[in-house]
Amino acid sequence: MKNIKTILFCCLFASFVSNNICAEGTSYSSVDADQSKLTLKENRFLTFNTIIRVNQIEVTRDKSVGEDERAWHTPERVIQFRDAIEKGFPGSKITWAFSWLALHDTTANYQKIRQLVVDYHHKYGDEITFIPGAYFANAYNSTEQVNMDLHEGLQRVSEIVGDSYRPNSIVAGFLSAKNQQYLAEKEGVHVCQGNIWSQYAIDNQDGDGAVSYPFYPSIEHFCKPAQGKEDFVDCVNLDGWTMDFLAARREGFAEGFNSRMGVGPIETLRAHGYDKGLQEMMHSTAIHFDDGFKRNGFAWVTNCWELSLDIDTKGLTKWLQEIRNRWPEVKFITQGEFGLLWRSEYKENNFDYRFYEKGSGIGGSDADKEIYWYMNKSFRLAILKDLNTQKEQIIDFTRYDVKAQEPKSGSTRNWTLFGDINQKQTRKQDAPISKNQLSEEQKALILKEGINLGF
Structure with missing residues (x-):
């Protein structure tokens, strides 16, 4: 009986230690243990x-x-x-x-x-x-x-x-x-x-x-x-x-x-x-x-x-x-x-992120606007919709399947990766366009990524 009690005590003590003390003497290993079961999806x-x-x-x-x-x-x-x-x-x-x-x-x-x-x-x-x-x-x-x-x-x-x-x-x-x-x-x-x-x-x-x-x-x-x-x-x-x-x-x-x-x-x-x-x-x-x-x-x-x-x-x-x-x-x-x-x-960039927002009406979050973002390995694409007129325009189309180059370190503050159209509208070519104004090449790339904009 004494040996059984001793064994039970040791098991309980070991369980306490494993749940409360990690190898570095910290007290959060039980949280880490839960996290080890975490997966990205559905969280x-x-x-x-x-x-x-x-x-x-x-x-x-x-x-x-x-x-x-x-x-x-x-x-x-x-x-x-x-x-x-x-x-x-x-x-x-x-x-x-x-x-x-x-x-x-x-x-x-x-x-x-x-x-x-x-x-x-x-x-x-x-x-x-x-x-x-x-x-x-x-x-x-x-x-x-x-x-x-x-x-x-x-x-x-x-x-x-x-x-x-x-x-x-x-x-x-x-x-x-x-x-x-x-x-x-x-x-x-x-x-x-x-x-x-x-x-x-x-x-x-x-x-x-x-x-x-x-x-x-x-x-x-x-x-x-x-x-x-x-x-x-x-x-x-x-x-x-x-x-x-x-x-x-x-x-x-x-x-x-x-x-x-x-x-x-x-x-x-x-x-x-x-x-x-x-x-x-x-x-x-x-x-x-x-x-x-x-x-x-x-x-x-x-x-x-x-x-x-x-x-x-x-x-x-x-x-x-x-x-x-x-x-x-x-x-x-x-x-x-x-x-x-x-x-x-993800072992490679096979992501396909999609986002939607209707404005909050606070600051620059226009209550009369909706925005859709599509982001994948090949490009990012943003469509802005005016809820008053129902007009939709493409405000960003940045292709990633083309060459890019960073500035030399220490030479400039501007490290932006400009695409065909950039949402900030700082260049003439950044003026918003309709979906039908996209080139055939641009449309083909968008369709290739499984995005149907109704061309």
Whole structure:
């Protein structure tokens, strides 16, 4: 009897340990065990990253532009921020990205912040990673310098976390195809937040032309999906934050609207106030979690909230609570984990993303407009419909089956991949056209991808 009791005790103890302690001494392995059963299809995913830096834009390791943000980066703000997320969505796992200076700053605040985030990694399973250049590395630095920053930045993250830790992803804002290729082949990192979908004429770098959901980039251009093995980069390229498609079709602040409006707090909570801002955040979320889920078989919403933002986190908590109430089955995992789930499902760019939106009536999300997006390996195509006139026009047709070329790193802010027609309408050829104005070659390519527009 004594031996049986001992055996039972050992089994129970082993079960407790396996469910509560992982190899690195953390307490989230039971969550990881559940996640190991996750599949991409038939699930809704939420990812969230935050940026911790010293200067607003760290152009190089020793040169910065914009505001010094030390005053906004305190241990107290870190605690308040993480508590706001846990309150809104218990059990969530987020991604923390440190800039070069934030990884190396020796002041008491940054030392404490780094320790707090390591504690969150052990407590919640949060991902800790590096952001080169604080968003715009390729606008200012050579390819070789960015590779060096990636290598040494990742090393520094491993040193800070310990236990041979290695992140699954990088946060970059924009990152060239050459640098993403380096990440995959030399650093073994296969997920990168490497494009900000539709960004043009805002902030310090432009990069319109990509697909808004995950894809493998071509070696030719980070906005172009790889066409085959010969130009394939094994790095899942992720968007930075989910945008309202109708707002995003504009150039910068055209017509007095912010083209980056979606789930981000600057363009919603700050610009439109708590109630309207939250309404727009939920509208942009529902585009994916409702209709988009039905069309694509899975759905993904992502957000970035810089720690330095002077925006009340009650809006963040409320947004997360609303998501849990409306879609209780949502999986809130790290950016790297989501990217690797996509990578396990897709071995090549055989995706076929389709999206539909009717405007919210807030900001640039026109209440009298509908937009349809088609995104695949060969092209992206957008059709805008005026609900008053019922007139439909093609506002974007960007082909990926043709050659592309990135600018030389450090030479320009404009890294946009322009197609036959671009949604921002910055060139004469970007004037919207009817479906019948497409060339026979364009029509054939669209039909080849199984899209019937009634030509």
